[in-house]
Amino acid sequence: MLYRDKKPLIVFIIPSLVILGVFLYYPFVQNIINSFYDISGLAALGGGKYVGLENFRKMFTDPGIRQSLKNTLYMMFFAVFFQVGTALILALMVDSITKGAQFFRTVFFFPVVISATAIGLMFNLFYSYNGGLFNQILLKLGMERVLWLSDELAIYMVSLPVIWQYVGFYFVILLTGLNGIPQDIFEYALLDGVTGIRKTWYISLPLIWDVIKVCLILAITGSLKVFDLPWVVAPNGAPKGLTHFLGTYMYFKTFISQSVGYGAAISVLIVVLGLVVSFTVNKVLRRDPIVY
């Protein structure tokens, strides 16, 4: 009843829409326009030759796009199950203990704060064949050195730091969600004899369902955009472009190849894909909000 009167709605939403419209949507519309042109080099922006859907047609035959799409799908999978999954488990665990919870909460956040350059460099030094830490350890154990960034392994090794870094991010969000569950509910549950895993499965999880959903969407859209860390660990999709993601491939095409129009088309692809996936996820995971 409270929310029948729609007038206050305007006050609440308009400011955000204005800012977003001017500084986010409008520039992106320009970007969409750019994707219909062949622009070589950023200085030529605003000009360039009109080529219609040519950029998009090129995407179908571009092996780079195919590779990036495949890798991005891998990344999405890892992000959903390993990144959010691990974060969820860690959050549930930290929520269930009292001693040391503070410490873990603080410490798990560290990787999120450290710049991609530093983390990337550290992993470079892990993976380096000739003097890297992993191979040094292997040698000490009497084993052969391994080429960590080989054609087959590279995608996993490049995804590893990316996934690891942001676990802390989802961890904090999920933990906040868990903390928001009123304690009374747990008291009632205890009286009914529900504890441990059953408590988690039947009570905690459903009550933070919307938060989990948000995390999944962020993880998926994040994979579509990811750039910083993979670029430092494996620039230009090293080896041989095999580890390009859509985000890094777009940067590569725009800034290094200077095919600005094509890069714009890729970013349109990213957005379209993201919308499709988010929409699907929302539909599939929809539940009626639990009101208590």
Added chain:
Amino acid sequence: MDRSLTAFEKQVRKTRIATAVSKTIIYTVLCIWAFTTVYTLFWVVNNSFKDKTIILTDSFSLAVKPVLDNYVTAFRKLNIGRAYLNSFIISGSTVILVMVFSGLTAYAMTRYTFRLKNVLYLMFSGSLLFPAFSTIVPIFRMVLKLNLVSHPLGVIIPQTASNLSFAIIVLMGFMSNLPLELEEAAFMEGCNVFNIFFRIILPISKPAFATVAIFTFLWSYNDLFMQMVILRKRETYPICTLLNEISSQFGTDFGLMASAVTIVVLPVLIVYLFLQKNIVKGLTAGAIKG
């Protein structure tokens, strides 16, 4: 006296053991993960005390003879104090703006039903995907027209825009799970929507806001690309941009880079520690009963 345990006591003992076992597992897992995260930070700070020539060859050992050169170079060449101030002004303002606008929007989106709601939700999710590079040039042109190049507002406003969608979506996630009865009760007592928002929703949502604030601050603070394109005068550089200047043309000076990362990371950790206080359990305790 030796008596056999009652069924109840047996049950309690079983539970206690189970709890002990699961607690051990839990702590082990948490400690392993904590090791990876702590080690990373330690690695960076440790290397900042080493001479740059040995970092690439010997990065994992303890800095036995700590060397302050890297920090001295950084501080001597650059005005770090002012850069910190710039960072705080820019990121702090961005956080405040984002909190205000996203709070209002998320609240409305989760409480009202209206025709455009799904469209708006899709739009917000979609804008999470816009890569920074694809929007930077039009944004720069607008900032130029508004004469805000090298002015903090020239960065604050676009950064607010780019963080808003994230904030709205996350806050929506948190707010949908709040008990509606409180609001209904307040309405009965004659509060209007605005009262409810400010007096009830905001306090209860403190953890959610704190969480979003942390990340907004972090991303605005670390957003090197936009800072570099829009801020041209040295005096206006925030800390990340300033320290980026440290990359030498002859390849990266890793010692300097490690100290730069450490210098950059300090304020964020402090902000995190303070905001963390708000993420406390039991904020909604007794809310229903009361």
Added chain:
Amino acid sequence: MRKLLAIVLIIAMSISLLSACNKAKPVDEPTPTPDASTPKTEEPQQKTVTLRTVSMFGGTDPSAADYQQLIANFMKENSNIVINDESATADETWKARVTTDFSSGNDPDVVFYFTGADAVQLIETGKVVSIEEIREVYPDYASNITEAAMSFMKEFDGKHYAVPIRGFYEGLFCNTDLFEQYGLELPTDWEKLETAIKKFKEVGIVPIAASFSDVPHYWIEHFIYAVGGYEDHKVNPKDTYPESWAEGLRWFKKFKDMGAFPVDVNATKNDITTNMFYDKQAAMILDGSWIVGGIKDPDTVTVLPVPCAPGGKKDPSDIIGGFSTGFYISRKAWDDPDKRDAAVKFVQYMTSNEAISLFAKVAGAPAADVPSPEGMTAVMEAGIKMGGQAKNIDMPIDSRLSKEAWTFLVSSIGSIADGQVTPEEVLQEVVNKNK
């Protein structure tokens, strides 16, 4: 515990803040102080002109301090000109910033930028003024620059735009101590090169430090040079490519099979491999004059031209090098009657003989006839000797090919070296893309 951590962090920050406040003003921010006692110049009413200049001499560039000093001196001598300088280290973001400026009407007045493929956009969109046009009004403009240096500034339309100050060379750097240690002769011809590679591989030293992920291009041009010689190397392949290019690129696979490159050459990074060379874990590295500053033992390093490949046409002394950067004056400044004179004065000041010897002291060959600096190390001397003895100096291929074609070539090298694709296939694609 948390409180303690917070307190520690705050103390750390306060210390940094305090120390920042207490130190003297940083060197690289001189406040322009127009000297009131300078004798009045010829024109009695002088408006204050503000010039916006952009350069790469920022950050920890070794010339950054010199550059700022020159600016300060310039402003002292020209009390009516104020220079607003925006300089930063030249990386992709910096380049993006410059090009973004030009495309949004925020053109700088004077910019120190790259020539060749990078400049094409600026020239095609008419954003910069040619030296020929400037000389119609200022006949002495850039007159102190050597002809050789100026010849490198010629762009695709036959005109010159940038005024150079220093050039670069590329060559095969060798750790002479490693060669001595294993009784090897320096690679003055191809046979010695292959012998050295095989020997180093045997003893576990990486023969040639290289990384195909970010910067493989030095070997591209040098293999082509070694087979095709100066004549074929300087071609800009628009419809077809010279046979020797494919032959040259084939050497990538041969060298990889020989074990010349590090095992993880496809995925390591330039910083790491360069460091391997500095630390004597690799015997050779093909790189440019800019790495000289980072060499730890300059007297145990020398640099040589890449030898002629078997069946190749290269003169053993030919090198790749040239001048690839210079000062441009923007059309915007030129068309502004107040700024035109100031901009010209600024460039001439920065490219005067005195300025050039300051810049060249640090790296590369000077663009004007200035005496050699003192205190040169063995490797610096070798570099200069190499430059002086070269019969032909050619600019690297990436200065001619379109960005798209070049990037494609670079990203295919890993596959060529692994035998997954033939040089012919790649080059055909390159030619297609090279508009």
